Structures are given as C-alpha cells and as structure tokens.
Amino acid sequence: MTSIDAINDLHAGVSDEVRAELAECETVATVPRGTRLVEAGIAPSHLIILNSGSAETCVQANGKTTSLGIMGPGRVFGLHSVLSGEIPQTTVTCLENCKIRRVPREAFKCVLDRHPEMYIAVVKVLSADLAVADHLLRKNARAFKVRPGRRSSKHL
Amino acid sequence: MPVAYNFHIIEDCMRCTFREHRLFCDLPKDALMRLQAIKATSIYPKGTLLCLEGQGARGIYVLCTGRAKLSTTSAEGKSIILRIAEPGEVLGLTAAVSNATYEATVETLEPTQANFISQSDFTRFLQEYPEVGMKVAQQLTHNCKCAYSEIRSIGLSNSVPERIAKLVLNWSGHPLHLPEKRKSSEIAIRVTFTQEEIAQFAGTSRETVSRVLSDFKRKGWLKIKGATWFILDKHALERLVTT
Numbered sequence: 001m002t003s004i005d006a007i008n009d010l011h012a013g014v015s016d017e018v019r020a021e022l023a024e025c026e027t028v029a030t031v032p033r034g035t036r037l038v039e040a041g042i043a044p045s046h047l048i049i050l051n052s053g054s055a056e057t058c059v060q061a062n063g064k065t066t067s068l069g070i071m072g073p074g075r076v077f078g079l080h081s082v083l084s085g086e087i088p089q090t091t092v093t094c095l096e097n098c099k100i101r102r103v104p105r106e107a108f109k110c111v112l113d114r115h116p117e118m119y120i121a122v123v124k125v126l127s128a129d130l131a132v133a134d135h136l137l138r139k140n141a142r143a144f145k146v147r148p149g150r151r152s153s154k155h156l
Numbered sequence: 157m158p159v160a161y162n163f164h165i166i167e168d169c170m171r172c173t174f175r176e177h178r179l180f181c182d183l184p185k186d187a188l189m190r191l192q193a194i195k196a197t198s199i200y201p202k203g204t205l206l207c208l209e210g211q212g213a214r215g216i217y218v219l220c221t222g223r224a225k226l227s228t229t230s231a232e233g234k235s236i237i238l239r240i241a242e243p244g245e246v247l248g249l250t251a252a253v254s255n256a257t258y259e260a261t262v263e264t265l266e267p268t269q270a271n272f273i274s275q276s277d278f279t280r281f282l283q284e285y286p287e288v289g290m291k292v293a294q295q296l297t298h299n300c301k302c303a304y305s306e307i308r309s310i311g312l313s314n315s316v317p318e319r320i321a322k323l324v325l326n327w328s329g330h331p332l333h334l335p336e337k338r339k340s341s342e343i344a345i346r347v348t349f350t351q352e353e354i355a356q357f358a359g360t361s362r363e364t365v366s367r368v369l370s371d372f373k374r375k376g377w378l379k380i381k382g383a384t385w386f387i388l389d390k391h392a393l394e395r396l397v398t399t
Contacts, residue, residue: 061308068307084297089304119289120282126296127253133303134250134259137238138228 010049010076013121018111025107030099037077037100038092043085044078046102053098057090057132069132070095076125082108083122165269166220167197178244179298180218180291187285194281195271200264206247207258213251215274219243222268226260227356237356239306240265246295252278253292265348317368319358321393324378328387343387 011019028051031037037048037055050073057068057077068090071077081088082105112118166172169192175181183191195218200206206217209228224241238260241247251258252275264270273281282289309322324345332344351369355362372378377393379386387393 059304059308066307080297080300083293084301086297086301089301089308116286116289117283119286119293123253123282123289123292123296126293126300127250130250130296130300130303131254131256131259133300133307134238137303137307138259 010079010121010125012074013124014115014118018115018118021111021114022103022108025111026101026103028099028101030097031094033094033096033098035094035098036091037094037098038081038088038090040088040091043087044081044105046104047079047082047108048077048092049101049103050075050077051099051101054095055092055098056095057092059090066136068136078105079122079125080129165197165199168192169195169271172220174220174244179295180246181244183285183291184287187281187287190281190285191273194277195273197269197271200268200270202264202266202268204264204268205261206264206270207251207260207262209258209261211258213248213254213256213258213275215272216249216252216278217247217262218271218273219245219247220269220271222270223265224262224268224270225265225353226262228260235261235356236359237353239302246292249292249296249299253282316358316360316364317371318396319360320354320365320368321372321396323354323357324372324385324387325390325393325397327385328390332384341388341390343390345385345387346383347385348383 011022014022026049037050038044040060050071052073054070054072055075055077056070058065059068060066071092077092078088080086112122166174169175169181169188170185172181175188181188197220200222206224219241221243223243224247226238226241226247227235228238229235241262247262247270248258250256255275282292309319327345327347328343330345332346334344349357351362351365355365358365369378369380372393373380375389375392377387377389379388
C-alpha cells in the first residue's frame with residue numbers, strides 16, 4: 001500500500017468505547033452537491049467525516065485553484081484546524097450528494113482529552129493528508145521543464 | 157579542548173539546551189527517558205543521504221543540529237529541492253506512520269547530528285506515550301501547512317524571477333547581524349547554496365539562476381559577496397512576487 005492510498009479513517013483506528021463517545025456527539029446529514037464542507041480562511045466549527053459520496057480538496061491563490069485530489073468515504077476533513085486552531089488553507093467541496101457525520105470541534109477535543117490514545121489514529125489521518133500534499137508537490141515539481149546545462153557547483 | 161568539526165554532540169536529550177524550543181523534543185521526563193533509550197545518535201557529514209525517495213521506511217530521523225534538503229527527481233532525472241529541514245524537525249514521519257516508502261530524498265547540507273528511531277520502536281513509543289502522539293500531530297499539522305503553502309507557490313508562480321525573488325524573501329526572514337554599520341534598509345543574509353541548488357529550488361537551470369541574479373544585481377535589488385547577500389530593495393522583490 002503506497003502512502004497515497006493510505007486510508008484516512010479516524011474511526012477505524014479507535015476503540016469501541018471511543019467510537020461510542022464520538023457517536024454520541026455526531027450528527028448525520030445529507031448535503032447536496034456543491035456544499036463546502038471546509039472553506040479556506042474560515043475556522044470550521046465541526047470535524048467532518050465523509051460517509052458516502054465524494055468531495056474535492058483544493059488550494060487557492062490569486063484566483064487560481066489547484067486540486068489536491070478527490071476524496072471518498074472515510075475521509076476526515078477539518079482535523080488540522082480543529083487541532084491547531086488555525087484557519088484552513090484548503091476548501092473541500094462535495095462533487096455529488098454526500099452523507100456526512102459532523103462532530104463539533106469542542107466535543108471532539110473533549111473526547112481526545114479523555115482518550116489520548118486516539119492520537120495514534122489522528123496521526124494516521126494527518127499522515128495521509130500530508131502524503132496527498134507531498135505527492136502533489138512532487139508531481140508539480142516534476143512538471144518543471146529543467147533545461148540541461150553545464151553543471152557548476154561554484155558559490156556565487 | 158577543540159572538538160572535531162567544531163561540532164558539539166548532544167548525547168543526552170535530558171541535557172539538551174534546545175529541547176524546550178523544539179516542537180517534538182519538548183516532551184515530559186518519562187517520555188524523554190524512553191526516547192533516550194530507543195534513539196541512535198550519529199553525526200553525518202555534508203552530502204549524506206539519510207532517506208532515499210521510494211525506499212521502504214526504516215524509521216524516523218530527528219534533526220538535532222544541521223540542516224538537510226528534501227528533494228525529488230524530475231522527469232529528466234534532475235534533482236528538485238522541495239524544502240530545507242531545520243534542526244528540531246522529524247523526518248520520515250509520514251512514511252513511518254503509514255508503513256510506506258519515503259516521500260523524498262533527504263540529504264544533509266552540512267555536518268549534522270540526527271537521532272534515528274526504528275519504525276517499530278517509534279510505533280511503540282507513540283502507543284505508550286500519548287504526549288508523543290500530540291507532538292507528532294503538531295509536527296504533521298505544521299508540515300501540511302508548509303506543503304499547502306508550497307503547492308500554492310510552486311503551482312501558481314508564473315516566472316523564474318518570481319520564484320527566485322520568493323526564495324530570497326523567505327531567506328530574509330533569518331537575517332545576519334553584521335558588526336559593521338549598514339543602511340537600515342539593507343538586509344544581510346547568509347546563502348550557502350550553490351547556483352545549482354538554487355536552480356533545484358526554483359525548478360530551473362543554473363544558467364537561468366545566474367541570469368536572474370545578474371538582473372537583480374543590475375537593478376540594484378541585490379548585492380552578492382560570496383555567501384553573504386545584501387538585499388538592497390526588498391520592496392522591489394515583494395512587488396515581483398504575486399502569490
């Protein structure tokens with residue numbers, strides 16, 4: 001399994017007890033195509049878990065958009081912002097009608113405080129996100145056309 | 157007594173003076189003692205490959221001192237620098253946690269001390285000490301933020317002069333404090349990269365880097381004296397950068 005395929009699934013990595021506690025604070029909803037699950041520049045109030053459907057993650061700068069990829073069921077969104085308190089740099093948009101689970105930010109942090117063993121699952125989710133970003137970084141970097149030239153290691 | 161390489165080895169994490177300032181290393185005492193037991197400290201000369209892109213993850217490296225470049229290989233087989241890792245950073249995290257291959261090649265830029273922790277030891281360490289999990293989560297969050305920022309920069313930068321101006325502006329965040337009096341608007345920085353390495357950063361050729369820097373010098377934006385660069389007109393560089 002390559003890192004790009006690593007499963008980003010919070011629930012799979014936690015105990016039944018933690019899953020039950022998370023379920024108590026979750027709300028399930030169906031959202032239409034085009035819904036922004038996470039919006040760059042806006043602090044999310046919930047952690048979002050995609051139950052079904054697909055969503056696209058993008059970064060934007062100066063009106064241009066770069067897609068980080070299309071995510072399917074099991075993906076978790078908003079985790080970085082919930083943990084760090086920083087505003088997200090990415091926007092996640094539903095490509096079709098999606099079923100999602102929402103966990104309020106503060107409720108999630110309370111469960112995490114009570115069950116710090118969850119950090120293992122959290123780390124795996126974050127790793128998977130970083131693997132996607134690194135993969136795109138390498139792909140973009142490789143797209144540069146590097147003109148051959150004389151090699152020189154002279155300092156300026 | 158002089159030490160080899162003028163290099164002071166930090167053998168004991170408990171006595172490390174940098175610990176409190178490092179994201180990963182600032183751990184509770186019991187976790188630190190465990191870290192001390194599972195790490196293997198080594199000194200690596202410049203040019204050592206700590207990780208090779210595509211290699212199966214064997215473990216992680218904690219950079220104690222020195223810097224390392226993370227690079228990937230272009231379609232033409234040229235090396236492209238993704239970013240520079242600074243002391244305190246944990247390398248190989250994603251691969252070790254996901255049991256995957258290393259995402260980039262990591263090469264030391266100077267004599268470096270790094271602590272290696274095997275994948276199995278690191279996984280157990282994460283499981284036994286939740287505080288470590290929190291630190292790792294913070295590191296990954298920080299890495300993600302840098303990666304997204306870089307994606308925006310690489311994918312959306314329009315020209316080589318813009319990319320090089322952006323590099324210079326990033327480096328200006330760590331200015332040199334020189335004893336001699338200079339104009340307050342001048343910013344001195346230390347740049348030890350070769351033109352070839354700067355080309356790898358910017359995704360271009362060494363000749364283009366040389367041409368762009370000559371252009372910057374001619375316009376009075378930059379002065380270069382060996383490894384010391386003087387940014388004479390920061391605003392001009394900022395105007396060039398659109399993203």
